[in-house]
Amino acid sequence: KRNVLIIGAGGVAQVVAHKCAQHNDILGNIHIASRTVEKCQQIVDSVQEKGSLKTAGDLQAHALDALDIAATKALINKTQSQMVINVGSPFINMSVLQACIETGAAYMDTAIHEDPDKICENPPWYANYEWQRKQLCADNGVTAILGVGFDPGMVNTYAAAAVKEDYFDRVESIDIIDINAGNHGHYFATNFDPEINFREFTGRVWSWQNNAWVKNKMFEVKRTDDLPVVGIQTSYMTGHDEIHSLSHHLDVPNIRFWMGFGEHYINVFNVLNNLGLLSEQPVKTAEGLEVVPLKVVKAILPDPASLAPNYTGKTCIGDLVKGTKNGQEKEIFIYNISDHEAAYEEVGSQGISYTAGVPPVAAAILIATGEWDVSRMVNVEELPHRPFINLLNDMGLPTRIKDEDGDRPLHF
Ligand code: NDP
Structure with a gap:
C-alpha cells in the first residue's frame, strides 16, 4: 500500500508528517487534512524547511471536516491514499473509520473514539464504538489498527x-x-x-x-x-x-x-x-x-x-x-x-507529541511492506511485536x- 492521508493538524500530526516525509520512499505521497487548512499548510512548510522529505514526492495540505464521511471518502480517492493516519480529535474516529471501510484504505488512530456529549465512558471502551465495526472491516478486507500511538500503542x-x-x-x-x-x-x-x-x-x-x-x-x-x-x-x-x-x-x-x-x-x-x-x-x-x-x-x-x-x-x-x-x-x-x-x-x-506520532508512521510502514497488512481490525497487541520494536529502534523511539x-x- 502507498500514499498516506494524515487527518488532524495538531502537535501529533506535525510529528506524523515529518516522520512520513522521512520515509516517503516507502510511503509515497503525503497529504494532510483538517478543518483549518492553514494549520496543515504550516506543517507542510515546516517539513519543507527542515528538508524532511527523503525523496521528491507530493506533500499537500487540504481543508476537510472529517465528520463529513462523503467528503473524507472523496479526499481519500482524490489523493489515492491507501493509508489514513487519523490523529485528529478523538471525536472523529468513527467517521474516519467509516470512510476507510467504504474506500478500502487502511486505518490507524492513536486514541479511542469519544462522544462529545459523554464524559469518561465506562469500559468496555473499544466495544462501545470501534469493535462494533470489526465484522465490517473483515468483510471488506480493511486493515484497521486501533490505538497505535505510545500509550495506547x-x-x-x-x-x-x-x-x-x-x-x-x-x-x-x-x-x-x-x-x-x-x-x-x-x-x-x-x-x-x-x-x-x-x-x-x-x-x-x-x-x-x-x-x-x-x-x-x-x-x-x-x-x-x-x-x-x-x-x-x-x-x-x-x-x-x-x-x-x-x-x-x-x-x-x-x-x-x-x-x-x-x-x-x-x-x-x-x-x-x-x-x-x-x-x-x-x-x-x-x-x-x-x-x-x-x-x-x-x-x-x-x-x-x-x-x-x-x-x-x-x-x-x-x-x-x-x-x-x-x-x-x-x-x-x-x-x-x-x-x-x-x-x-x-x-x-514536544516529546509527548513525538512519542505519540512516531508509532503510527512505523505502523504505516509495516502495512506498506505487508507485515502488518492484516485485512481486519486489530489492536496493537494482536500484531507481531518484533518488527515494530525493531523498526522504532531505528526511527527515534x-x-x-x-x-x-x-x-x-x-x-x-
Ligand atoms: P490537537 O488537539 O492538537 O489536534 C487535533 C486536531 O484535530 C486539530 O488539528 C483539529 O484541526 C483536528 N480536528 C478536530 N476536529 C476535526 C474535524 N471534524 N475534521 C478534521 N480535523 C479535525 O491534538 P494532538 O495533536 O495533541 O493529538 C491528536 C490525537 O492523538 C488525539 O486523538 C489525542 O488523544 C491522541 N494522542 C495519543 C497519544 C498516545 O500516546 N496514544 C498521546 C497524545 C495524544 P482543526 O482545528 O484544523 O480542525
Whole structure:
C-alpha cells in the first residue's frame, strides 16, 4: 500500500508528517487534512524547511471536516491514499473509520473514539464504538489498527512482547507507567488538548484486577518507583484505553495504568475541578452571557503546541511486568526514554507529541511492506511485536529492557 492521508493538524500530526516525509520512499505521497487548512499548510512548510522529505514526492495540505464521511471518502480517492493516519480529535474516529471501510484504505488512530456529549465512558471502551465495526472491516478486507500511538500503542507491544517472548511461564501483572519528567516553564499547562486531557481525569478510574474491573477515584491510588533516567517518581492509577484491549487479548489477571503527576499539577487540577471550572455544562453569568467553564479554561491555558520550543527534560514510559519463570518470581521493565529538546530539534514538537506520532508512521510502514497488512481490525497487541520494536529502534523511539541481567537495548 502507498500514499498516506494524515487527518488532524495538531502537535501529533506535525510529528506524523515529518516522520512520513522521512520515509516517503516507502510511503509515497503525503497529504494532510483538517478543518483549518492553514494549520496543515504550516506543517507542510515546516517539513519543507527542515528538508524532511527523503525523496521528491507530493506533500499537500487540504481543508476537510472529517465528520463529513462523503467528503473524507472523496479526499481519500482524490489523493489515492491507501493509508489514513487519523490523529485528529478523538471525536472523529468513527467517521474516519467509516470512510476507510467504504474506500478500502487502511486505518490507524492513536486514541479511542469519544462522544462529545459523554464524559469518561465506562469500559468496555473499544466495544462501545470501534469493535462494533470489526465484522465490517473483515468483510471488506480493511486493515484497521486501533490505538497505535505510545500509550495506547507501544505499551501494547511491550505487553505482547512480555507475554509472547520467553521471559515468563506465567504473567501475573502488567503495570503501565507513564512519566513526563519534563519542564515547560509555565505555571500550569496540559500537554495536549485540555478538553481531552481533563476528561481523562474527571471521571472514575478503572483498572483490571483479579480478572475483573475495579473502580477508584482519581488520585486515590498511587505508587512510587525508582525508574531509569527519570529517577524516583510518583504516579497515580488512571483509566486508559489499552487496559480494556489488553485484558481482552492477553491472559493476564492484573493490568493497570499509572500516570505521573507532580503535587503542583494535582493542586491546580483539584482547585479547577472543585470550583466547577472543568465542567462541560454551560452556566449563565449575571450579565446573561452563557459560557462553558471548560472552554474558558481551555482558552486561557497555553496552547499545548506552544510549549515545544522551551520544553526540557525527558519522558519515561514503559511496562513493569511481573510473573513467574521456572517457579521463581521475576519482573522486567520494558520502556522508552524520550527527550523533549531532541524532539523539538528533529521535528519541531514536544516529546509527548513525538512519542505519540512516531508509532503510527512505523505502523504505516509495516502495512506498506505487508507485515502488518492484516485485512481486519486489530489492536496493537494482536500484531507481531518484533518488527515494530525493531523498526522504532531505528526511527527515534528506542526500546530498552531492565531485568535481572541488567538494563540494555531491546531488539530482536
Ligand atoms: P490537537 O488537539 O492538537 O489536534 C487535533 C486536531 O484535530 C486539530 O488539528 C483539529 O484541526 C483536528 N480536528 C478536530 N476536529 C476535526 C474535524 N471534524 N475534521 C478534521 N480535523 C479535525 O491534538 P494532538 O495533536 O495533541 O493529538 C491528536 C490525537 O492523538 C488525539 O486523538 C489525542 O488523544 C491522541 N494522542 C495519543 C497519544 C498516545 O500516546 N496514544 C498521546 C497524545 C495524544 P482543526 O482545528 O484544523 O480542525
